[in-house]
Amino acid sequence: MISCLNLCEILNEENAKKIFYSMVEGKKYDRIYFGSYFCSRYFLNINFYKSFVKRLKEEKISATLVIPVFTENDLNSAKQIIDDIVLCECGYIDEITVNDEGMLNYVKKMYKGIRVNIGRLLFKEARDVRVTEYDRQTHVIGNSTSFIADNTDGVIEIDEVGSEIVFCDDNLIAKKTGVHYPLCFVTTGNICKYASIHLDIEKKFRPNSKCRLECQKIYEQTTETMKDKIFDFYRIGRTVYVGRHDRAIINSEVERQIYFPFFDLLKLEG
Amino acid sequence: MKILVPLNDKEVLARYINAGADEFYLGFYDDKWEERFGRFTDINRMSGFGKLANKYSFEEISDIIKNIKSQGKSVYITMNANLYSTDEIDYICVNYFETLKKTGVDAVIISDLKLAKAAHDNGIKTVASTMCGIYNSDIAEIYKKAGVKRIIIPRDVSLAEIESMCSVNKEIEYEVFFMRNGCVFSDCYCLGMHRPECGSFCGFIKTRSKKVFSKYKGFKEHHDMELNDHLYNSFFHREACGMCALYRLMKSGVSSLKIVGRADQQEAVEKDIVLTGKNIELAKSCESEAEFLDRMLFHEGMMKKCMLSFSCYYPEIRF
Structure with a gap:
């Protein structure tokens, strides 16, 4: 099992050094995911990716660049940044995770020889702990993803949902799987509540608005009991997650566990 | 430029056509589908609300x-559930x-x-x-190659981005959200269920008590944070309207304006159709966006909705 650390959306200039000392050095993890799944604004705002990759190279830790979905205005500038990162350190990055069909096509065309993973946003099976009967049944992962997965040699990344996950066709079953834990994303979007904190009222809550990375300074937690279980929901950046403590049974080879160290990081930061 | 509306009652069809609707979309239920695939397997995005x-x-x-x-009108059938298995596609x-x-x-309408x-x-x-989450021209290109004739652009895309997407892939039709309901997350990435027993996930998360953890310090930052939260939960996207963007949407080549709200009051939808139709005609006669914005028509009392831009699909026009 490959042990991966997912630093997407939580890595920032202030905590990068601490993360290295406590989580990365000494190879506690085989692979580091960095970039963003959910927020194009975060991806574009972070400007120390190259030095981060350099450090990963020095530590001989594999690196996966995660690319979010960009809206039209940001697409071209994002491609330039992606290019800079992928080509830095003599092309040390050996893996890219994409989250939309357009970027999959682009990355495959531009970066031959780099493995391309199918990111968690491309898996759209409902996940909702509020509907207990549904949550406890088998979750089927469907066709559209299979269609996309036909075109890649990388890992299929899914969230920890429900008690059992079944890929519905042989193409997906044949792929290696990575499972994100302990937070399962439930919803996300281009409108960031936190990004509006400092904005004038009439400018608040616009899609993809520029921000000061407010997501690095605030999060919300909601705790609810559903039947006999307690669930914690977290709004982190643009995304709402639910904490999942059980591991699902999956009908394919789980090659990697992708750990999101949000709470470890809070402790680190005191 | 066409007006697209939901049809949830066949008795209202004539009224909607008289009001100016050009296109209709609707879904259906199928008891046999539910028997075979279970009650949580949707035919379309609204299947959770049953009949x-x-x-x-x-x-x-x-x-x-x-x-x-x-x-002589157009009709589209929704098959836009989160996902479909191989068996479900065979069944369809x-x-x-x-x-x-x-x-x-x-x-x-596929997903x-x-x-x-x-x-x-x-x-x-x-x-x-x-x-489908078609947020940029590269994604649009994939769907164009897959043969779709029209793309519905997500609600959380700016007007300038819509204009850009329309100019890049001109061979395809574009449909945009225009009246009635907003969404604080992205339709395509909102994986909470929409069902009577749980309601929407955004509604759930908005109305529950929560703990806020922040690194903000001092009165002003805390005040700004609380105010922001209050405005978001109380006012943002309770309704939605894109009327002020009509002129630019028309100029950019958008084919269809979508009035949503399958469960909304028919009279309200009908009023929106009439107003949209009048403003389309007005836009055709205007020489500039400024002229349209000056002359465009509003519903009585509509200005309440306009306050602070919280009901705007495209707030950048006025604010």
């Missing part, structure tokens, strides 16, 4: 489609597509590239639902 959202059976909508077509091909083709339906392929193989055109 409240999809009032008619497949057999009934076949007649409704023929009726709409006989009046065998049980729906053959019949749909005979009705002369304009297209099915899945494999379903699009299955529809095309059966001679049915497709529209890419907002569930």
Whole structure:
């Protein structure tokens, strides 16, 4: 099992050094995911990716660049940044995770020889702990993803949902799987509540608005009991997650566990 | 430029057509589907609300489609659930597509590239639902190559971005959200269920008590944070309207303006159709966006909605 650390959306200039000392050095993890799944604004705002990759190279830790979905205005500038990162350190990055069909096509065309993973946003099976009967049944992962997965040699990344996950066709079953834990994303979007904190009222809550990375300074937690279980929901950046403590049974080879160290990081930061 | 509206009651069809609707979209229920795939497996995005959202059976909508077509209007059928398994797509091909083709339906609204392929193989055109998450021209290109005739642009995209997407892929039709309901997350990435027993996930998370953890210090930052939260929960996207963007949407080549709200009051939808139709005619006669914004018509009391831009699909026009 490959042990991966997912630093997407939580890595920032202030905590990068601490993360290295406590989580990365000494190879506690085989692979580091960095970039963003959910927020194009975060991806574009972070400007120390190259030095981060350099450090990963020095530590001989594999690196996966995660690319979010960009809206039209940001697409071209994002491609330039992606290019800079992928080509830095003599092309040390050996893996890219994409989250939309357009970027999959682009990355495959531009970066031959780099493995391309199918990111968690491309898996759209409902996940909702509020509907207990549904949550406890088998979750089927469907066709559209299979269609996309036909075109890649990388890992299929899914969230920890429900008690059992079944890929519905042989193409997906044949792929290696990575499972994100302990937070399962439930919803996300281009409108960031936190990004509006400092904005004038009439400018608040616009899609993809520029921000000061407010997501690095605030999060919300909601705790609810559903039947006999307690669930914690977290709004982190643009995304709402639910904490999942059980591991699902999956009908394919789980090659990697992708750990999101949000709470470890809070402790680190005191 | 067409006005697209939901049809949840066949009795209202004539009224909507008289009001100026050009296109209709509707879904259906199928008890046999539910028996076979279970009650949590959706045919379309609104299946969770059962017959409240999809009032008619497949057999009934076949007649409704023929009726709409006989009046020279367009009709689209929603098959935009989060996902479909192989068995479900096979079921759709065998049980729906053959019949749909005979009705002369304009297209099915799909959320899945494999379903699009299955529809095309059966001679049915497709529209890419907002569930496809087509946020930029590169994604649009993939769907264009897959043969969709129209793309529904997500609600959380700016007007300038819509204009850009329309200018890049001109061979395809674009549909945009125009009136009634907003969404604080993205339709296509909102994976919480929409069902009567739980409601929407955004509604749930907004109304529950929460703990806020922040690194903010001092009165002003805390005040700004609290105010922001209050405005978001209380006012943002309670309703939605894109009327002020009409002129630019028309100039950018958008084909269809979508009035949503399958469960909304028919009178309110009808009023929106009439107002949209009048403003389309007005926009045609205007020389500039400024002229349109000066002359455009509003509903009585509509300005309340306009306050602070919280109900705007495209707030950048006025604010």
